[in-house]
Amino acid sequence: MVLAACTSGGPSLAGAPTGTEARPSTLVAMGAIETSNLDRRDDPEDTWTQLVLTHGMPAAAVFVDLAGQNVTAERVIDTQLPELAALHPNVVTIWVESADVRLATPAVTYQSELTRLVTGARQAGARTVLLLTPPATEQNLSGGLAASVAQVASQTGATLVQLGDTSDRYTDAGQRRIANSVIAALR
Amino acid sequence: MTWFDAIRLAVRTVRGRPGRAVLTVVAVALAAALLTALLTISTTAETRVLDQLSTGGPLAGIKVAAAAPDPTQIDQDNAKPGRPKALDAAAVRRIQGLPNVRAVVPVVSAPVLVLTSTRTKGGHRLNPFFDQVVGVDLTKIAQLPVTLVAGQLPALDSLSQVAVTEGYLERLGLSRLDAPRVVGTTVVLASPRLVNDGGQTRYQGRWVKMSIVGVVAQDAGDGQFLATTAAVTQARDWSASGDDHGRLLGQDSNGVVSPYAGLFVVARGLDNVAKVRLEITAVGYSTSAPENLIASVRRYLRVVEIVLSAVGLIALLVAALGITNAMLAAVRERRREIGVLKAIGARDRDIYRTFLLEAATLGFIGGALGAFVGWLIALAVAAVVNGYLAQQRLSGIHVSLPLSVIVGVLAGSTLLAFAAGILPAARAARMPAREAVSGV
Numbered sequence: 001m002v003l004a005a006c007t008s009g010g011p012s013l014a015g016a017p018t019g020t021e022a023r024p025s026t027l028v029a030m031g032a033i034e035t036s037n038l039d040r041r042d043d044p045e046d047t048w049t050q051l052v053l054t055h056g057m058p059a060a061a062v063f064v065d066l067a068g069q070n071v072t073a074e075r076v077i078d079t080q081l082p083e084l085a086a087l088h089p090n091v092v093t094i095w096v097e098s099a100d101v102r103l104a105t106p107a108v109t110y111q112s113e114l115t116r117l118v119t120g121a122r123q124a125g126a127r128t129v130l131l132l133t134p135p136a137t138e139q140n141l142s143g144g145l146a147a148s149v150a151q152v153a154s155q156t157g158a159t160l161v162q163l164g165d166t167s168d169r170y171t172d173a174g175q176r177r178i179a180n181s182v183i184a185a186l187r
Numbered sequence: 188m189t190w191f192d193a194i195r196l197a198v199r200t201v202r203g204r205p206g207r208a209v210l211t212v213v214a215v216a217l218a219a220a221l222l223t224a225l226l227t228i229s230t231t232a233e234t235r236v237l238d239q240l241s242t243g244g245p246l247a248g249i250k251v252a253a254a255a256p257d258p259t260q261i262d263q264d265n266a267k268p269g270r271p272k273a274l275d276a277a278a279v280r281r282i283q284g285l286p287n288v289r290a291v292v293p294v295v296s297a298p299v300l301v302l303t304s305t306r307t308k309g310g311h312r313l314n315p316f317f318d319q320v321v322g323v324d325l326t327k328i329a330q331l332p333v334t335l336v337a338g339q340l341p342a343l344d345s346l347s348q349v350a351v352t353e354g355y356l357e358r359l360g361l362s363r364l365d366a367p368r369v370v371g372t373t374v375v376l377a378s379p380r381l382v383n384d385g386g387q388t389r390y391q392g393r394w395v396k397m398s399i400v401g402v403v404a405q406d407a408g409d410g411q412f413l414a415t416t417a418a419v420t421q422a423r424d425w426s427a428s429g430d431d432h433g434r435l436l437g438q439d440s441n442g443v444v445s446p447y448a449g450l451f452v453v454a455r456g457l458d459n460v461a462k463v464r465l466e467i468t469a470v471g472y473s474t475s476a477p478e479n480l481i482a483s484v485r486r487y488l489r490v491v492e493i494v495l496s497a498v499g500l501i502a503l504l505v506a507a508l509g510i511t512n513a514m515l516a517a518v519r520e521r522r523r524e525i526g527v528l529k530a531i532g533a534r535d536r537d538i539y540r541t542f543l544l545e546a547a548t549l550g551f552i553g554g555a556l557g558a559f560v561g562w563l564i565a566l567a568v569a570a571v572v573n574g575y576l577a578q579q580r581l582s583g584i585h586v587s588l589p590l591s592v593i594v595g596v597l598a599g600s601t602l603l604a605f606a607a608g609i610l611p612a613a614r615a616a617r618m619p620a621r622e623a624v625s626g627v
Binding site: 024044045049052053054057059060061062063064065066067068069070073 | 209300302304314346347348373377382383385387389391392393394395396397398425
């Protein structure tokens with residue numbers, strides 16, 4: 001009877017919780033569709049943001065996705081920046097270009113808005129701000145935003161992450177390439 | 188002859204015939220040992236079975252759901268809850284204030300999308316799946332129906348440690364024996380929030396990379412992940428910050444999101460469970476508790492205990508017959524001694540008392556020895572059982588010898604021996620002095 005009574009386990013105090021731990025590192029992604037990979041939501045494990053969280057962040061880490069669809073830098077300031085402080089970010093990635101390119105946002109305006117985003121991220125507590133940008137060859141619609149991103153990075157001290165060819169970003173290999181660039185920048 | 192003289196004479200007689208006394212004591216001791224071992228094992232088994240029924244939590248635990256009670260389900264163990272009803276701080280205070288309530292532990296939960304890189308037993312990658320993460324105050328873990336299977340529980344203030352249930356193991360095609368394999372692996376839990384993005388509704392995720400620190404069997408809430416209240420509250424806050432104001436978390440008929448997924452209420456004793464459940468129903472919430480199941484199991488265990496006691500008592504009766512036989516032989520052997528005692532003035536009742544005390548002394552010594560040996564037998568059985576449990580990676584059992592068993596076995600064997608001595612004592616007392624002295 002004892003055997004029968006005992007074969008399905010029993011209480012144990014051996015695992016009583018103890019100890020404390022540091023607050024997890026928080027990565028916040030701001031920007032547009034290219035950040036949140038809205039077009040790849042059927043397979044979230046292979047997105048570049050997940051790969052960065054899994055392979056580029058410490059064991060205890062949080063990733064918050066604030067990205068929105070078809071947003072310009074101005075829209076990111078209005079809708080995403082206000083939320084940042086409450087998230088206590090350690091690292092912020094900003095990748096917002098396509099909508100500004102499409103709407104032909106003047107480079108000066110774009111630079112000013114991007115600078116506000118970087119400053120806002122720092123004020124929210126982020127020690128590392130990564131500005132992501134694809135090669136200038138892919139930005140032929142306006143032709144100047146890659147240079148603007150580089151200029152803002154140099155002026156604000158943000159880390160510029162020059163992505164390789166992102167034309168295949170819809171594939172697993174493309175996502176891995178983006179993730180590797182970001183992870184390299186974090187190190 | 189005084190009682191004291193009778194006791195001295197009885198003890199001297201026992202010591203004067205050590206061979207017969209030892210054999211009689213051994214017979215009683217064996218029977219008492221059998222009775223002690225059976226009762227100890229039965230008590231240990233009952234404790235373990237009831238622990239299992241309450242999943243390691245208190246037997247008097249009651250689960251309260253964030254739902255109105257269904258009047259037709261009130262006395263059911265697993266009552267089907269009625270319509271959703273927000274369970275807020277005010278409701279918690281009211282339930283805490285009920286008489287016969289010893290403790291109230293709130294349970295929070297949040298919906299999550301789960302991503303794991305751990306491969307299934309067959310080596311396949313597990314597709315992302317939706318589940319719930321359950322948060323409790325881990326300082327009150329002893330009051331909750333949570334049993335640790337492997338590893339440990341999350342640290343008290345952890346935001347990134349989680350324990351998984353056996354349901355997670357099953358998803359991976361693993362059994363309980365494989366539980367240590369998942370300890371130390373990571374899992375990503377994503378809390379969703381609904382946002383209106385350019386006219387389209389979509390989800391935004393808050394993804395938390397968490398370390399799996401343990402495997403538990405938990406019945407505190409519906410979910411395969413157990414974390415701290417703080418970790419789950421962060422997940423809930425994120426979901427509640429959506430444009431739908433937390434509709435994902437579930438709302439009651441008034442559109443209110445319940446702050447708590449449920450409560451775990453501990454009544455003051457098993458007898459008060461039904462009363463407390465009725466009181467909580469009156470407050471307006473659905474409850475469930477395995478009270479009927481526990482009562483049924485206790486009845487069955489009682490029957491088992493009676494049967495085992497009967498086996499031990501039969502052995503004691505056989506030993507008592509041995510005492511009667513030995514004492515009758517002693518009466519025959521000690522005719523001259525009885526005659527001399529009577530010749531120097533001992534009355535029949537003095538002789539009667541001496542023989543009765545002699546029998547009771549044998550019973551008492553046998554009972555004491557038997558209780559000790561029975562305890563050793565129970566320990567030996569427990570060692571074998573614990574060896575088996577260790578092989579199965581299950582927590583062991585702890586054998587305790589209840590005081591009631593010691594007292595019962597000692598008193599039982601002494602009284603039975605006393606009763607067994609009545610016939611020989613009466614025969615010795617009735618023996619005429621002249622016949623006794625002549626040894627005819």
